[in-house]
Amino acid sequence: MRINNFEEYQQAYKKSVEDPEGFWGEIANEFVWKKPFDKVLEWNFEEPNVKWFLGGKLNITENCLDRHVENKPQQTAIIWEPNDPSDEAVSLTYKVLHERVCRFANVLKKHGIKKGDRVCIYMPMIPELVVSVLACARIGAIHSVVFGGFSAKSISDRINDSQCKMVITSDGAVRGTKSIPMKETVDDAIVTCPSVEKVIVATRTRTPVSMIKGRDYWWEDEIKKVSADCPAEEMDAEDPLFILYTSGSTGKPKGVVHTCGGYMVYTTYSFVNAFQYNPGEVYFCTADIGWITGHSYIAYGPLAAGAINVMFEGVPTYPDAGRFWDIVDKHKVNIFYTAPTAIRALMGNGLEYLEGKDLSSLKVLGTVGEPINEEAWQWYHKYIGKEKCPIVDTWWQTETGGFMITPLAHITKTKPSYATLPLPGIQPALMDENGNEIEGNDVSGNLCIKFPWPSIIRTTWGDHERCKQVYFSSYPGKYFTGDGCLRDEDGYYRITGRVDDVINVSGHRIGTAEVEDALNMHLGVVESAVVGFPHDIKGQGIYAYMIMDKPVEDGEMLKKDILATVTRIIGPIAKPDHILFVNGLPKTRSGKIMRRILRKIAEGDVSNLGDTSTLLDPAVVDEIKAKVGLA
Numbered sequence: 001m002r003i004n005n006f007e008e009y010q011q012a013y014k015k016s017v018e019d020p021e022g023f024w025g026e027i028a029n030e031f032v033w034k035k036p037f038d039k040v041l042e043w044n045f046e047e048p049n050v051k052w053f054l055g056g057k058l059n060i061t062e063n064c065l066d067r068h069v070e071n072k073p074q075q076t077a078i079i080w081e082p083n084d085p086s087d088e089a090v091s092l093t094y095k096v097l098h099e100r101v102c103r104f105a106n107v108l109k110k111h112g113i114k115k116g117d118r119v120c121i122y123m124p125m126i127p128e129l130v131v132s133v134l135a136c137a138r139i140g141a142i143h144s145v146v147f148g149g150f151s152a153k154s155i156s157d158r159i160n161d162s163q164c165k166m167v168i169t170s171d172g173a174v175r176g177t178k179s180i181p182m183k184e185t186v187d188d189a190i191v192t193c194p195s196v197e198k199v200i201v202a203t204r205t206r207t208p209v210s211m212i213k214g215r216d217y218w219w220e221d222e223i224k225k226v227s228a229d230c231p232a233e234e235m236d237a238e239d240p241l242f243i244l245y246t247s248g249s250t251g252k253p254k255g256v257v258h259t260c261g262g263y264m265v266y267t268t269y270s271f272v273n274a275f276q277y278n279p280g281e282v283y284f285c286t287a288d289i290g291w292i293t294g295h296s297y298i299a300y301g302p303l304a305a306g307a308i309n310v311m312f313e314g315v316p317t318y319p320d321a322g323r324f325w326d327i328v329d330k331h332k333v334n335i336f337y338t339a340p341t342a343i344r345a346l347m348g349n350g351l352e353y354l355e356g357k358d359l360s361s362l363k364v365l366g367t368v369g370e371p372i373n374e375e376a377w378q379w380y381h382k383y384i385g386k387e388k389c390p391i392v393d394t395w396w397q398t399e400t401g402g403f404m405i406t407p408l409a410h411i412t413k414t415k416p417s418y419a420t421l422p423l424p425g426i427q428p429a430l431m432d433e434n435g436n437e438i439e440g441n442d443v444s445g446n447l448c449i450k451f452p453w454p455s456i457i458r459t460t461w462g463d464h465e466r467c468k469q470v471y472f473s474s475y476p477g478k479y480f481t482g483d484g485c486l487r488d489e490d491g492y493y494r495i496t497g498r499v500d501d502v503i504n505v506s507g508h509r510i511g512t513a514e515v516e517d518a519l520n521m522h523l524g525v526v527e528s529a530v531v532g533f534p535h536d537i538k539g540q541g542i543y544a545y546m547i548m549d550k551p552v553e554d555g556e557m558l559k560k561d562i563l564a565t566v567t568r569i570i571g572p573i574a575k576p577d578h579i580l581f582v583n584g585l586p587k588t589r590s591g592k593i594m595r596r597i598l599r600k601i602a603e604g605d606v607s608n609l610g611d612t613s614t615l616l617d618p619a620v621v622d623e624i625k626a627k628v629g630l631a
């Protein structure tokens with residue numbers, strides 16, 4: 001599966017297009033299957049219906065754990081770096097991780113969890129999180145990890161959507177100087193979740209938590225009662241592996257479903273090739289497992305590849321803005337993967353935090369989550385990579401499961417702010433406004449993918465029609481990404497950002513509709529409209545225009561109250577950076593909010609608002625402009 005030079009990349013790419021089944025079949029055969037697959041691919045993008053490795057039976061944990069335990073039991077699988085640097089880091093070998101996973105898998109079974117059941121995981125970045133994820137996979141339970149920063153309401157919506165029978169959490173979490181309740185938030189969430197029968201609680205902070213008899217159990221007690229022997233459940237290649245909720249343009253977050261076989265093959269293949277991972281190298285991805293990056297490139301891909309994985313509990317700025325570099329120095333990290341927002345934040349803190357840090361172990365740098373601006377790219381390249389480490393700018397999505405367009409480290413010539421070239425198996429298409437594919441180079445359009453790859457989204461949980469509508473109906477016969485993209489004269493791809501109503505805040509996807517729904521729940525709010533605007537550190541910030549039912553007196557206090565509501569309904573990541581109270585919103589005669597205008601005003605640019613003649617009441621725009629001092 002390993003590509004070693006650019007020529008091999010070109011050959012692999014060619015083969016993947018001409019003979020996709022032969023191409024992926026060969027790669028898939030490098031994994032451990034309980035029963036070989038009969039057919040590589042069956043698909044149509046109309047329903048959509050995509051199946052990879054049909055008839056194949058496997059368990060992904062045998063590939064992530066058992067096969068390494070056989071070959072290299074003493075190799076480190078995970079180095080856990082705690083929030084507080086004076087606490088000791090913990091190393092888990094593949095053998096130890098395997099034991100812990102099996103033991104916890106038996107706890108799940110003992111508490112009635114079976115193949116196909118859904119389990120919600122709401123945990124901080126502690127080893128028990130990876131153990132929980134893999135233990136679910138071990139017995140064929142479908143995990144639904146909810147990022148630890150989401151509110152009780154967000155957790156309960158997700159639990160109810162997929163009817164989780166169990167929640168795995170911890171008493172509390174520590175992030176920087178903050179101590180955060182976890183179990184308490186779960187308690188609030190499950191008041192409205194009748195499907196939840198059991199809650200398992202791992203200790204992290206040993207803060208007081210309520211433990212309800214017959215429902216709540218301590219992790220540490222339960223693992224003592226079971227054996228460490230747990231055979232891996234036989235899974236069909238197309239059985240669901242997990243659900244991960246993500247935001248879109250409309251409605252509530254949807255549960256993206258990934259399946260066992262294709263996801264395993266693709267995350268491993270893309271990990272090994274994009275980062276050019278060599279056995280024994282230390283890899284550090286700073287993402288949280290609550291997001292897809294942590295699923296694919298902490299939990300599954302690297303472990304399936306037998307990598308040494310650094311897992312970090314804390315934040316980049318605690319105890320100071322040199323923490324990432326301390327970790328790189330301390331654990332001699334070879335491959336470092338983070339988000340542009342983190343780079344920009346650290347860049348803003350100055351070079352003094354790099355002093356005395358030995359970064360010479362670094363070979364490859366990566367970024368993900370949002371377009372990386374040239375300034376951040378150059379800083380990362382110069383000061384972190386010392387101009388010798390390629391920057392692998394990986395473009396992909398929750399729905400794609402793995403990297404789509406990315407350089408191969410040391411193989412693809414990089415170019416600042418370009419994700420460069422598609423991985424083998426990925427066939428991008430740029431589309432014009434009439435729905436036609438734009439051929440040739442030096443063009444831009446909406447980014448679609450023409451052919452399935454093994455880790456493509458299979459469905460949205462409980463609502464296949466929604467999957468079809470959102471991803472497969474804008475451009476019939478193609479998967480639509482929601483991103484705008486340009487292809488330059490060299491055929492290199494550069495992602496320009498979302499073309500829909502999704503805001504990318506610090507690399508986190510937030511739907512404008514979701515934030516509006518939360519704002520509208522606040523007392524006295526008549527209507528609201530949310531747009532993204534360029535933000536120096538976060539990439540995009542959230543700008544909210546709000547109409548209240550009476551004139552606003554203490555605006556500052558009211559804003560704080562509104563932010564408290566958003567925090568309670570979604571979580572702190574969805575809090576608007578700006579709130580502007582207005583008397584009206586620019587709407588068309590059919591009642592549609594013209595977000596284009598609101599975006600321009602939020603950007604502070606009203607030089608060209610475009611055609612406003614279709615507005616029901618053009619005076620609204622003047623009023624808003626006057627309010628922000630742009631009139």
Ligand code: WTA
Nearest residue numbers: 368369370371393394395396397398495498
């Ligand atoms: C954006 C994160 C530019 C894009 C893995 C995409 C990027 C959305 C990049 C998916 C990148 C991700 N360059 N934009 N390298 N990577 N994006 O689902 O808009 O959280 O559609 O997956 O992030 O976000 P998601």
